[in-house]
Amino acid sequence: MLAVMSRDTLTADQIIRAAIELLDSEGLDGLNMRSLGKRLGSAATAIYWHIKTKDDLVRLAGDAVWNEVELPDLDSTNWRTAATAMATSMHAMLARHPWLGQAFGSHLLYGPGKARLDDHSLAIYEKAGFAAADADQAAGTVFVFVLGSALGPASQVSLTRRLGKNGADAERLLAETMSRAAEVAMEFPRLRERLDTAAAADYAMAPDGSFEFGLRAILDGLEARLAG
């Protein structure tokens, strides 16, 4: 039945796990087959026996990490607590795997992992009292917000890597980029005002606590619709 291999042989799971590690540390464009092969202790081309293309690998890795999102129990909590917990867990997952946001913009990730998520989040909004079609859209709204929130950090990882590649000090160049952004912002009254108070460079990214703020606002809006 199960063929037991004595030889040290690769498996798709092993490859996917290693790919996720590389993606986490190097970003979406830091993943390449040769260094992945090295990490696996085999030739880069051995991977192709198990996985069709790099795009496929990204899709598989992308779908795998959705499984890290915790699905709140719906029986013991009200919908809003559940919705908050799930969005927060997804947010945390995206912080661990910033490349997923990017991948979502280019690889059309849809597999069992994402389906598991979608199903549960629909359950939450149906429990809240939304009709099927509205539950769809409510879930989509939260999903899109959480995903969008991950793009800024993803950008930073990607950029740091790209800048650091050509020998130069990555941190310094990133800081430079940020300060150029600040310079641009200086020309606008409201942005300038912010630069005085807050850390200038952080402006391009989302300010602290903005995820919680946004999530609360969205759920408030959804809740209001239920009441109305």
Added chain:
Amino acid sequence: MLAVMSRDTLTADQIIRAAIELLDSEGLDGLNMRSLGKRLGSAATAIYWHIKTKDDLVRLAGDAVWNEVELPDLDSTNWRTAATAMATSMHAMLARHPWLGQAFGSHLLYGPGKARLDDHSLAIYEKAGFAAADADQAAGTVFVFVLGSALGPASQVSLTRRLGKNGADAERLLAETMSRAAEVAMEFPRLRERLDTAAAADYAMAPDGSFEFGLRAILDGLEARLAG
């Protein structure tokens, strides 16, 4: 003063405009220096006289398209109408340039175009009555939602191009991908239910009207916070 060139010579503006056209039709990974050169009627390497790197070009193109977003007049409308108009205009812009969502996840776009947008959107939420810090977060929430909404379509463009590259019929392969997604969804009760009613393949993307739905919910939530 102004050096007038008789010879047909490239300008950065020309290059950026051509790059935007290519990006629109081919997606972020469809842009390459050689075909851009061809479109400009010059060697690919001539571009490097005017622009440092391809990454820079993407940043410049990305910042340029922000300028297509219309800034509503704040004196003649209430904040909510203005916020809706601006978000809708940005949504439309992203539909014209789906690659911008992707670029935002990898190139840390911040320039005059984006600053112009940020400034105006802060003005809207300050007018609404938010204190400076809250206006920041309110603006960020809407921004992230609109940006996130663009990732699905971007993904589709990117994928279509990638799939169509190797000779195969892009549409057919995309349909196949979608139906495989539908197959996965079949294993989950709530998703299956939707596949019965709606067009199955569209599920992975945002359903129709979900942008308007989400935007309304977010603004409802923000408005409630002002009242409370």
Added chain:
DNA sequence: CAGCATAGTTGAACAAAGTTCAATCGCGCC
């Protein structure tokens, strides 16, 4: 136990794409 089929690996090699560089071109100016 010999030999064979087959799963799995390897390194060479190709193609696409970003970028560098030395050579050159052509325009305006002395």
Added chain:
DNA sequence: GGCGCGATTGAACTTTGTTCAACTATGCTG
């Protein structure tokens, strides 16, 4: 007419995804 410099060119180098033919080792079958 020749010089300088802004701008262009094509060749070439590098990185990276992928293919392919050769090879290896493992389990199976006679």
